[in-house]
Amino acid sequence: MKRDAIFYKIFQRFPSLLFTLLDHPPDQVRGYRFESIEVKEPNFRIDGVFLPPENASPKVIYFAEFQFQPDELLYHRFFAEALLYLYRNPYLYDDWRGIVIYPSRSLEPANTTIHRSLLDSPQVQRFYLDELGALDQKNAGVSLMQLTIAPEAQLAEQAKQLIQQVKQEDTGILAKKEIIDVITTIAVYKFANLSREEVEAMLDITLKETRIAQELKEEGREEGRAEMLAVTVPVLLKAGMTVEQIAKQLKVEVEAVRRAAQDDEMSGRDR
Known part of the structure; x- marks a missing residue:
């Protein structure tokens, strides 16, 4: 993560x-x-x-x-x-x-x-x-940040403890739903090798796709696509294909292909 x-x-x-x-x-x-x-x-x-x-x-x-x-x-x-x-x-x-x-x-x-x-x-x-101390010794916001560094062996128990704390106590400037949303996002990404059902059972809650999770996944897809274009576009250009043909073949926007071609040209100059 x-x-x-x-x-x-x-x-x-x-x-x-x-x-x-x-x-x-x-x-x-x-x-x-x-x-x-x-x-x-x-x-x-x-x-x-x-x-x-x-x-x-x-x-x-x-x-x-x-x-x-x-x-x-x-x-x-x-x-x-x-x-x-x-x-x-x-x-x-x-x-x-x-x-x-x-x-x-x-x-x-x-x-x-x-x-x-x-x-x-x-x-x-x-x-x-x-x-910053144990989770139950600090406010919910601090505990939430500490959850990001919890070892996997302890994260599930700490997340469950924090969820209960949030439900029962005044969370001040942070809404309870927002805090639980972040807790579940951290858990899902910490246990990326587990299924949603397994994470639900671990935390004893029903997970929904959080906005943060959706954004991070989308960023991951964008990074993967950029890496693919960085490798593929120079090869196809050398093979004689136009930018428009490459975009159609790879099912991406023409501008994305142009950016990859420009990046390759600039890196060639640096070399």
Whole structure:
């Protein structure tokens, strides 16, 4: 299971989930949007950004990173992108916060000295999911994030426990149905080798196809199609087929074939 992909999908649908981690969330939590934003000159995209509602006062933007693999340059990139975006948009926001979520402390970069003034300030918070305590000791939002790192041997029991907790307790800014929707999505992807019926029996619930699951599956299909086109299109072009003929033969859009041909041409130049 690609945990970081699931995190992004979860926060796209439930942006208020992030603020269950914070001791001092913004006043207008419900109006925040989780977006990818582009910064020009140089061009790059920041994926994890929580944008405040238009009527927020003050307007606080949150930059979030979900780091599930080693990256010694993480903080260099994270702070450079955030501060450059603020430089390019100096009048949009009154303040900013940085949030970095790790499954465990072992994935944090070894050398943090150069960024110590930011990392040690209240403006930046780091969370280690395996250090947040047992599921029944935290709110439902935190427990939900912890579920993504649960070992398969424990996930079913923890998921069932969390579902019962959600049904019985006040979940605050998160709707009960939304939380259960995410729990089932995590379980389905964690146990991808099991049938839907087996997962239903394991969690003692009836599963429905969740929106997040549908989106992730669609992304998987798109990635698979792109890989297929990257291999097939150059071969068929060399064989003398036109872009239109290839699109008809492979039953894809002409534009998709053109993109694959352009990507192959660019990679050839790089070589």
